[in-house]
Amino acid sequence: MGITERRQRQKDEVRTSIINAARTLVLEEGWQSLSIRRIAEAIEYSVPVIYDHFENKDAILTEFTMTGYDMLAKSLKQAKSQSDQPCQQLDAMANAYWNFAFENKEYYQLMFGLGMPNCESARSIPGLAEFGELLITSIKEVIASSPNQDKDPFLKYHTFWSVLHGLVSINMMHKTTTHGNMNELILKDAISSFIKALKE
């Protein structure tokens, strides 16, 4: 009896149409003006239907956070695969991170800016775990072939990530204060400093 399966398929269609509508709304007018009612209007259903697929508005945002981390992890994975030298890998991943942030500004803002994802939910984001793995493995390799081996890879990973996030978000908010290609210079500066310290 494929009836229930067809029903499930139809239900899934509505679900994806919800997140599609939400995405286009966000890309057009930002998170601020994303409302349940406007999603309902876009998918040509009434409001309560949305609550059959998502517990509340936050659940929709969480969905985007998840896929956001997934996209980020994919980008980094791709960047890392371009080289097998750990230092170059780190450099490439830093660039990939930067590009992801500015090519998917809305995603990035949701992932890091507004929501401040619940501390507990952090470990339940698969993309985030992969993200960490990608960076940590490269960092470990650099440390392994360095004179000073008493460095904590996990600490270094957090430092690396913090530096990246700081660069991105400061540049996102105070765009005018930096002019021209200053942004890329700052990125290069910070990342090369970090890698240099890591190799010592």
Added chain:
Amino acid sequence: MGITERRQRQKDEVRTSIINAARTLVLEEGWQSLSIRRIAEAIEYSVPVIYDHFENKDAILTEFTMTGYDMLAKSLKQAKSQSDQPCQQLDAMANAYWNFAFENKEYYQLMFGLGMPNCESARSIPGLAEFGELLITSIKEVIASSPNQDKDPFLKYHTFWSVLHGLVSINMMHKTTTHGNMNELILKDAISSFIKALKE
């Protein structure tokens, strides 16, 4: 005729009572649950009175952003005055920045997280300018007495700030992922890397 002056004084009292009420509300329940109506209730006035003192809710938040940058600049100024060695000054200011962020979490989140202050308004925040000056002057001194003098102090300032902000915000959102005094270690790690690169 001191009448108009007394009136002005009374008006100012209402104004400060508005921001005081707003602050306590925020400290108790966060920015999320700050509403015009709750402020009105707290100051025992009706809602439209608030609009006689602030153009809209955003203006109230801007007020907090302003004083936030002022407080931050004061903290850094104080920290810097403890030493006249530029490297120690940078270290002290980094620590002051860190402490400010976590001792005034709500301010910090408003200043950097949620609002993403309008790009144009950036240059109209006096505290922000002072903040920049404090860091740049120390950075310039370090560069001046270093072998390699072809470093852009402005670029280094942005890097320094970005690193700091990244450290703070990553730690604010993913508090559980780091355990114990890891946080301070990460701070020390990143800042010492930066200063080391600056001295070369």
Added chain:
DNA sequence: CTGCAATTACTAACAGTGTTAGCAAATGTA
């Protein structure tokens, strides 16, 4: 093919938000 059960989608409402138009009262000035 009809009657019943379950799903589906709806209208309408509740409680809250920022914001403002219009009016009444209090206040200072002539």
Added chain:
DNA sequence: TACATTTGCTAACACTGTTAGTAATTGCAG
């Protein structure tokens, strides 16, 4: 005392997220 100005209010508008209750559709068993 009469007028003008300021001051503060009530009430409304247009939104927001969320949900209770209801009507219609649908699938299945007799």
